[in-house]
Amino acid sequence: MLVVCALILASQLLRGAPLDTRITALLPETDGTERLAQADAKLSATFEQRFMLLVAGTTDAESRAAAKDLRRRLDASGIIAAFDSQSPARPDRLLAPYRYRLLADDLTHDDAQAWRQRGLSRLFTPGVDSDLSRDPFGLLDAWLGERFSGPLSWQDGSPSIATAEGQWSLIGATLTASPYAMAVQRTLTETIAEFGAAHPDVRLLRAGLVFHAAAGARQAQQEITTIGLGSLFGILALLALVFRRPIVLATLLLPVATGLVFAGALTWTLFGSLNLITLAFGASLIGISVDYALHLQCARQLHPARPLSRLWPGLTLGLLSSLCAYLVQLATPMPGLRQMATFTALGLIGAWLSVRLWLPLLPLHPHSATQSIARRLNRLRLTRRHPGLYAGVGLALVAAIALAIGQGSTSHDLRQLNPSPASLIDQQHRVQTLLERPATLRYLLVGADSSEALLQRLETLTPTLAELERNGHIASYQHLAQAVPSMATQQANLARVRQRYSEALAGLLDDAGLPATLEDRLGAPLEEVPVLTPATWLESRAGEADRALWLEDTRRAGGTPSALVMIGDVDAAGQAALTRLAESDDVIYRDRVQALSAQLADLSDEILQWLAVALALLVLTFGWRYRRRAWRVLLPPVGAVIITLGVFAAGHIPLTLFHLLGLLLVLGIGLDAGIFSTEHPADPGAWLAISLSCASSLLAFGLLAFSATPALHFLGTTCLIGLIATWCLVPLARGVVGQGPTADPTPDGQRLSTTQEIPRHGPA
Template identity: 30%
Template sequence: MSSATSLMPKQRVFIATWFAILLCAAVFCIQYISKDQVFESNILGLLPSSISADFNQPTIAAIGVERKFIILVASNNTSPTTALNASIELQSKLTKLQSVDIDSHNGNELQRLKDFYRPYVNQLLTADWRHRLTIESPQNIAKKRYTELFSPAQPYHPHNIQIDPFNLAGDWFNKLLPSQEQFRASEIPSLKDGNQLWYIVSGKLNTSPFSPSKQQAITDTLKEFTLQNPDIKILKSGVIFHAAEAASLSKKEISTVGAGSILAIIILVIVVFRSSAALFAIITTLGISVLIGLTSCFLIFEKVHLITIAFGSTLLGLAVDYCFHFLIKYRQLNDAKLTGKRILRGLIFSAATSILAYIFQLISPLSGLQQIAVFMCSGLAAAAINIVVLSFYFHDSRSFSRSLNIFPKYIAPYYLKLAKAKRVTSLVLLIIFIILMTVVINKNGSDDIRNLNSSSQALLKSEVKVQTLLNFPDNQRYLKITAENSQELLNLSATVGHTLNNLGVPTPNANVIGLVLPSISQQQSDFSLIQEKIYGPHGALNELCKLLANDCSAWQLNNITFNPSLLLKNLPQDVKTLAPAFLMSQERETRILLPRNIPITQEFNEFVSSTAKIAYIDNVENLSRSLQLFRHETSLALGVFLITFSLIMLAIYRSNAFAPLITLGISITTSIALGASTGISLFHILALLLVIGLSVDTAVFYLELGLNSETWLAASLSTITSTLAFGLLALSEVPILHQFGSVVFTGLICTWLICPLIFYLFNVNIDHNTKNSPSLCNKEKLS
């Protein structure tokens, strides 16, 4: 390193301030990362808060689905004892985890429901009982009950015959919990699926499923269990498993992209520069850019998404570009300060353009994109500042004349031949551009939010299988019902519930608040019907007593009273968790979850549209439409940016600006046409921001320093490192990263190949006197 004695006082203050900022950023990052849960893997964390809140509440978070998990255990052989013992072992292992509360399955839940409904047994009727009491005679009702009492197959009977002689509560509970007979009540309940017996281990997390430490604890326990029980197969359902898989995959992608890029940079520096000073300059610049990017995100956002870090790995491609241009120009001039002055204008313009492009992401409502914008803008600014600092100190005595011979000896002659055939080459480029533009215009949008799911196919199949076996509703599709008061809400929801069943949309009573908690008017009507048809002087109870030859004095004939306290506002908290309808209902609003995989028919749509105060909500569809809207808005903002950028380029570089602008247009079109193979998504459009940054970097340095051996070598080295990074992203299993990487990878290669050709065709700032360039002709030959 050279001496700093010649530095001006302002420069020394600038350097001291920069080092102080870096020190504070390092200390802050270390302290912040030491906290738990500073990184987020939830895909909803990328979405606007308003949408993610509606996506979660109250359908997921309110009923506790986010923290619940279910594991089904079965044996690969015919012995059910093997699966039972294994499920007991798994439950024991999970019980030992501090973050998990295992469901006891001891009957307490059903008992709580029985105790809750006990005071109201004579004012609650199912639709079937209401119909029977209305049309059947007391004699027929009594005869059917008499036969039922002596049947060997007794139905579920929650109360004794003296309290509930006609088992009204039994039918009520069968409608409320229709699948209770599907399970065997024991220490480990089981579920029959054809010839397969599944044992159910279920529980709930007492913390967020997106906590890395809690994810690790459960996944390690399951991994250990499966290794110890090779004859056992399991099915998993729960956010925790998807979150753990997404976090693991994101970390893998981050390490792969980051390690691959850094390894490529180190190899390139060793091969080309053969200098520890050059390697130190590049590594420190990259490290500082990442440090400042992380610090900025931590200061602004409470948590940083892992996708942001994965995207941030692409920062290496732009930051290293600045380093390569500085190092190669330094080898030519052998003076760090002079090198800094020579590249300063190009450095500022290039960094400012990329930063301006990413600033457009800040207007996006997607919080994940805002994080990426902050990370990239601050990181690029830090990289550019560090190059300025390097220009005060850097010193290196090595050279690489062999690398400088590559362009004039092997590359430039081919561009020169194409430039000589200017008309033919231009025509071919125009035809290719028109074809690619036609492909882009004919591409459809790809906005389905499910395309962003990073869970493996095995986990998705497991989730669907569990949801189907347990007959869970679709918690993202529901009817939203509003009313003026709670009694109107109960009446309206009950009507909707009955109508849904008539329309072929089977909806369990437990999902409809009006069917598990009837309105006072309905309760009074049912009470009157029971009082008359069962307990009246000529009611069914008298007829039953005659058949039984019993005076029924112990049954308290004609001694039933109406209890008016069964109201929505009086629901105990411990009961609310026992049925989805309780949790999803407030005084004036409720939601009815729809069955899974039931198609929405025209009759259903007509019913919803013709009924006041109800609305059909499909969160997945709504979110997909939101992504489509964001794609359109981002495309418009990108168009405005390109127009603004073009005007600035024309104002600064005059006619020479056409070369980089044409390069940029071809690169953008090519990257979308070839990189967005399955349709254009929001993330394909956002990837164009980096394509613009890389294209502008290359073109601006060609304009500022000339297209010669040094600038071509710097652009090529940057292309190699970035190509590796984005090539790895294009192979990613994370859909967002794959879409991003495919577009940038294609645009990067296109820019590297096309930019020099356009400069030769327009004869823009080509250095014809480049050392060791005998094959380059003079300016007259080109013209």
């Protein structure tokens, strides 16, 4: 089975089967998900490989010179597919044939006298390029000035933004490869660092996914070097200190590797893809599956003559209890939760099978140090009854429950999981503010039966959006109908232009002293005017920025055409207004951060609910097997979870999804500790294995509490508190060793007394 799984996994990796990195792939499908997924994919494909840099020197000339040098360095780096144009983006030549169908709002409401006055002003104003033969009233200039005005200006062949603190020169570019490619990140970072060293007085602002990805990669590398290697060396040193044999260390890692291969291959095959979050959560196999090997090795080291048949019931029950905790989650509507549960369950099965079938066949290499350590550690036990101690622990658990219920809270804001440095987030926001461009975090998804109906629907939304912008409730909005009016609007504009020509053109020629014979020639182009279509606009260079706003893919897939209305920053009133707009069947409001946060909250709620179901099933199972001793099994896992929740509530730390995933890990390790402390209460080997399990898991996961990555920090903090609590509660679960039914019989049928110790030397 393992060979087949290894071949499946190897084939997946060799053929380059991609890992799914989308968090949304783990969340449940809702109404409109397919269209929203297409919209998100279109935005990602358009913007994820782009980045922008703003350069400012002490003078305007220095800014332009520094920007040219940086552009030259980037061009020589080989990672740039294309730079943004260095010339104005006003599409005068493209839109010239359609000028009579494109009417600015001011000209729409002006009468014939105002049109005539506008024509005269343009004709006799110095510096105004008036094309009397084609556009005597300046229709195209008015349209472009209204639709394409912005903060950018072009000086010396370079786009720039003038601010109170000086001029910023803009460099926009598209990468040749994914922003997650390490080579691209490294080259871009080095190029910008070299530029900064050559221009120490120049300020630089950055915006783009590649910078956030590079910052995350740097942070991950640093933490792998510090926390990752530290935990690895710590675990190896701990196990080496106890077992003193390299072969034993290898046997402890074998179940972990077996579980990962088993789970990875089968989960990838069952689900068709493997999400990175599933893979990260599956790392809990290290903390749980190694328990099986630890218990087996400790039993063989300390009791080489004892038959292993006494160990298998505890190991089997530990596996079944963990499977129960995970497999009940298969009933949830969350695809991600089902995938994570399947991965973990399969991994535990694979690890358990290797411990059950393989490890007993490997040669035994005991060391006297192992027995010495077990004997000393076994002194940490209760030698007499302590009613006050149990009462105190009970009161502490009740207080923790009260705190968790009264002061506990949750938080699922996706922004708190952002590992990017605050300075980089501020730079991104400032670049968007200076460019007056909305971010891709909020949009309206609008659908209609045809492209024409869709443009008309966008036009009906414009008055409401414009009013929200004027009142400061939204920072900006952008949709395709601002650049390409509907055919109905273009036809109405053409009719109005023809009327104004008939009313104002003769007077304009007369006031300008031009011959009246020009009237027929100037009015002739109005007879046949082409219609501007979305396809014409989007295929042009000027329309590149709008391509993400028009979703033709939905129509080709058999759906209705859709369009996006990008929305800038929104306040509470704007949020409410946009939500009201989305009450229509053809409009969906999407706040990508808020929507993802809400779905993460749903996922967390599902985990809590099914965790409660799993605990109920475990109580029934342990009650059936252990009767009145069931509380001893449940005390370490449940008590540790309660204490952890109480600590978070007392510290006013809201729970996130990653806190809950950490609680699942604590519950799994705690269940094994409770089972083995109840099955073998007087066995020093069981107590040694439990201690090693908690210690190794603390090193593997508890050190993540010091991570600067929020998700890992939350997971690590939970494990740090929960695993310490688990280890501290196990002596209470063992009870007073040597008294009552909790004592562990020796191989010859006698019972160990509370003071009896194992031999100081190993077997001959």
